Amino acid sequence: MKRLMIFCFFVVALFIGGCNKDFLDKTPDEDLTLQDVFTNRNYAQAFLTSIYAGLPWEIDMPDPGGRSPWVGCSDEMEITFPGSYGHVINHGGWNSSNIEDNWQFAYQDIRKCDIFLENIDQLATSVDFSSSDKDHWKGEATFLRAYSEFLVYRLYGPISILNNSVKANEDFTTIRRLPLDSCVAYMIKDCDQAVSLLPITVTTDKTGRATKAAALALKARILLYAASPLFNGNPDFKDFTDNTGTKLMPQTYDAKKWQLAADAAKACIDQSEAAGYGLYYAASGDPVESYSNIFLQNNNKEVLWATNYQVYNHLEMCQSPLSYGGYSIMSVSQDLVDAYQNSEGVDVIKGHYSDGSPIINNESGYTENGFTNAAGKYWDAGVSNMYANREPRFYASIHFSGEQWKGKGIELWYAGKDGASKNPSDFCKTGYLMKKFANPQINIQQNTGWDLKTFIIFRLGEQYLNYAEALNEAAGPVSDVYKYINAIRKRAGLPDLPSGLSKDDMRERIHHERRIELAFESERYFDCRRWKIASTTNNGNLFGLSIYNGNNSQDNSFYQRAVADKRSFISPRDYLWPVPQSEIDRDSSLVQNPGW
Helix, strand or coil, rough: CCHHHHHHHHHHHHHHHEEEEEECCCHHHHCCCCCHCCHHHHHHHHHHHHHHHHHCCEEEEEHHHHCCCCCCCCCCCCHHHHCCCCCHHHHHCCCCCCCHHHHHHHHHHHHHHHHHHHHHHHHHCCCCEHHHHHHHHHHHHHHHHHHHHHHHHHHCCCCCCCCCCCCCCCCCCCCCCCCCCHHHHHHHHHHHHHHCCCCCCHHHHHCCCCCCCHHHHHHHHHHHHHHHHHCCCCCHHHHCCCCCCCCCCCCCCCCCCHHHHHHHHHHHHHHHCCCCCCCCCCCCCCHHHCCCCCCCCCCCCEEEEEECCCCCCCHHHHHHCCHHHCCCCCCCCCHHHHHCEECCCCCCEEEEEECCEEEEEHCCCCCCCCECCCCCCCCCCCCCCCCCCCCCCHHHHHEEEECCCCEEEECCCCCCCCCCCHHHCCCCCCEEECCCCEEEEECCCCCCCCCCEEEEEEEEEHHHHHHHHHHHHHHHHCCHHHHHHHHHHHHHHCCCCCCCCCCHHHHHHHHHHHHHHHCCCCCCHHHHHCCCCHHHCEEEEEEEEEECCCCCCCHHHHEEEEEEEEEEECHHHHCCCCCCCCHHHHCCCCCCCCCC
């Protein structure tokens, strides 16, 4: 934030010192003051829109500019593109000096929100801009402030709460991080304020704008994180203090936080459903279409908040196979593939031996030997038996060799038309590609079918899972836990969970369901951290197939597990990101996270 202020002073100095004819010939709106902006409706609206524009590009998973490396930093995927910042994290090369600066960008947006809220009352109401319209804008800015604070909180833990737009003449060295519970309380207060000001839905001309449903969803997610092991009495950080000796992390476990999280998620579900939101189902009722189309039918009834990206083609390019005109770099891990159940909802893999080989559940009927003799509903004859009779979400989410896609087969082995021999820089490193989000109507080579892209930040299905998880931790596997998990499984074409599960058994089921249902939605990275399992999931070997072997789709040598990447995770240090050293250098009161 202070860097932004310094930059502003630098720009002003250039203007003052460099007056010339070109400078004097500027158009009238090039020298706007805050009063100019906030006494003109169009300028004020543009200011508010600029806050949305400053949010991370969750849809841009591979590139540093998107500031969203979460999918490639989890056990879901290896992104082949060497420029992805995720490689620095995965291989232990990150530190406080080279960290991707999500801290600074978030605080820039927070400051914009503060400026907006401090000045918007200057804007007069009129026939076409009522006081309720103004309250709606205030609600949006309040929500965006809470959301930007959440983006800092989920990475760094305790954050700095500013309460106002810091002025240039203020003492920056007094800004310190607050105890985590205080940070959570502040964000929740903002969420509640946004809920009181925002409508539950918006008209189609305002899609992408914040709603009451989005604010309720954000509140539920904040409280879910606060209740989780990372932030709820974590002994690893019990000695984390600021330079005054103030403890920054909760010292004891508080079971009541799970009930608060459950109540918030249930409120989001109830109020959203009362307003017409609901789980999305395709008209056909087919579970593959019902799942796939959540992410292809923009602003469907399940979407509580999504960001708009217009005709954005980069993700489609990155996930598409080489012979389809794509870059083929979104390489899904064998670890995730193994997690998909069979069509009867039974685990096919019970676990893995130390060398990565699977412990097969023989009761599931799954085998990794041989190839199918006949086509099934979602697979073609001749594919590996690994890909037959899997649950519908597998076919909606994963590209595999032998799959027919857009009228031709996918070949991800080395010599295949989509294999590494065709492009030694951009290629699929694991033998699997991300299919989820891909539009089957797009033809990259012919440059046709491009659609308006959105990325879902909050959807009702996530709230079902949030509620079930929090309620199970608060009260055990009561009926509502089953109800909402089974609703997710029903949409996916799977049977209900077995009755009589223990709390621990249900926890495992919920963790599994989140992994599959929310795959590639930027959730897995944070789930593994808040559950404190990242030291296992994000550490050691990440497996794929033996992509450098095989000559055709029925060559067994291709279907053997091989190490695709070796990950590094130092516990407990890596559970919190390092605050950029540049920020620490500017503010002597801003303490670094432990271990960095």
